[in-house]
Amino acid sequence: MKTKIFGKAGISEAAEILKGGGLVAFPTETVYGLGGNGLDKEAAKKIYAAKGRPSDNPLILHVSSIEEVYPLVKALPEKAKKLMEAFWPGPLTLVLPKSDLVPKESTGGLETVALRSPENALTLDLIRACGFPIAGPSANLSGRPSPTEASHVFEDLGGRIEGILEDGAVGIGVESTIVDLSEDCPTLLRPGAITIEDLEEVLGEKIAIDPTLLGKSMAEGFIPKAPGMKYRHYAPKAEMLLFKKKEEEENDLRAGQEDIAKSILSYGGKELSDCPEQEVKKSVAKAILSYGEKELSVSPEKRIWILCGEDTAGLYQESGRFTVQILGRREEPLSMTHNLFRLLRKADEEGAELILGECYSEEGVGFALMNRLKKAAGQRILYV
Numbered sequence: 001m002k003t004k005i006f007g008k009a010g011i012s013e014a015a016e017i018l019k020g021g022g023l024v025a026f027p028t029e030t031v032y033g034l035g036g037n038g039l040d041k042e043a044a045k046k047i048y049a050a051k052g053r054p055s056d057n058p059l060i061l062h063v064s065s066i067e068e069v070y071p072l073v074k075a076l077p078e079k080a081k082k083l084m085e086a087f088w089p090g091p092l093t094l095v096l097p098k099s100d101l102v103p104k105e106s107t108g109g110l111e112t113v114a115l116r117s118p119e120n121a122l123t124l125d126l127i128r129a130c131g132f133p134i135a136g137p138s139a140n141l142s143g144r145p146s147p148t149e150a151s152h153v154f155e156d157l158g159g160r161i162e163g164i165l166e167d168g169a170v171g172i173g174v175e176s177t178i179v180d181l182s183e184d185c186p187t188l189l190r191p192g193a194i195t196i197e198d199l200e201e202v203l204g205e206k207i208a209i210d211p212t213l214l215g216k217s218m219a220e221g222f223i224p225k226a227p228g229m230k231y232r233h234y235a236p237k238a239e240m241l242l243f244k245k246k247e248e249e250e251n252d253l254r255a256g257q258e259d260i261a262k263s264i265l266s267y268g269g270k271e272l273s274d275c276p277e278q279e280v281k282k283s284v285a286k287a288i289l290s291y292g293e294k295e296l297s298v299s300p301e302k303r304i305w306i307l308c309g310e311d312t313a314g315l316y317q318e319s320g321r322f323t324v325q326i327l328g329r330r331e332e333p334l335s336m337t338h339n340l341f342r343l344l345r346k347a348d349e350e351g352a353e354l355i356l357g358e359c360y361s362e363e364g365v366g367f368a369l370m371n372r373l374k375k376a377a378g379q380r381i382l383y384v
């Protein structure tokens with residue numbers, strides 16, 4: 001199949017494809033989505049097939065207004081309305097008990113449905129032109145970093161879907177915040193650009209955090225509520241590890257210290273406690289030496305990538321051993337989320353073998369940034 005690229009002028013043609021049961025990827029402010037008719041179980045099946053996604057990992061239904069939500073849910077609780085009014089259109093997905101209109105094929109077999117109104121004018125027009133909610137997970141092949149540009153979508157899904165609605169690079173760069181409102185206590189299932197603090201301010205109550213976000217693992221008996229969380233995500237082909245100075249951990253309450261300790265132990269049974277702490281550069285060099293079990297065969301200086309803040313880039317560049325990639329400005333986590341998935345794709349393209357990533361504050365949007373970084377690194381953090 002030939003994948004057509006549409007712009008603003010192609011919205012009605014793209015809508016016709018969706019109405020006919022086909023798939024069109026669409027831009028949003030978070031990442032590109034892979035769209036199909038959200039009320040059509042055959043379209044849902046096509047989405048799973050195109051992505052190579054396990055069929056128990058549910059989709060998000062995208063709507064263009066709050067009114068469109070009513071037929072899709074059993075009831076619309078006051079809390080949901082408050083959040084929709086405060087943050088829609090925007091990077092917030094709400095999980096609610098689904099109505100019979102929503103096929104289980106779109107919800108991974110669940111009795112709940114995830115809903116969001118994206119902040120992108122073309123996509124809102126596309127939804128209106130369709131007259132039904134557009135189901136969409138991220139428009140990447142399962143396991144690959146989410147697409148933040150139309151070219152990423154084409155790379156993964158070109159020839160597998162009918163079209164892509166193009167609207168340049170997205171702004172935020174990581175997927176929406178997901179809040180489960182299907183039970184009494186609102187629970188954060190996935191962190192995003194809308195922070196826990198933002199949500200609590202609007203709701204005037206505490207938001208619970210799904211234990212898997214705090215590093216609790218399935219092995220310890222925690223079943224993630226957002227089924228997507230159990231799958232390996234954003235994994236670049238390169239080995240990826242995060243590194244962190246020991247003392248940073250003391251101020252870091254959300255990271256789930258015990259679990260991190262465990263993941264260090266599981267990193268080949270090595271602890272890097274003897275590293276000099278005063279110089280980041282030396283510490284990283286040490287981490288790389290301990291990585292020695294795996295031969296870095298060709299020109300190691302090109303194969304080791306450092307993902308870092310603008311402020312520390314010079315430190316790593318000086319050593320001449322790394323390909324240094326600036327994620328963004330440490331004090332503005334959104335500048336980093338914006339670049340993360342693009343850089344992970346670039347690492348694959350350029351044949352990086354080992355990616356070493358800095359850790360950042362988990363406050364505010366930093367929680368979402370660190371969540372994606374940790375997932376990409378398979379939760380492995382080296383203490384240096």
Ligand code: AMP
Nearest residue numbers: 058059112113114137138225226227228
């Ligand atoms: P993606 O945008 O590719 O991450 O896919 C949609 C995400 O929304 C998946 O990670 C799902 O786990 C999550 N999601 C969708 N529907 C539900 C639901 N009913 N309950 C919990 N999580 C959901």
Ligand code: MG
Nearest residue numbers: 137138139146
């Ligand atoms: Mg995804």
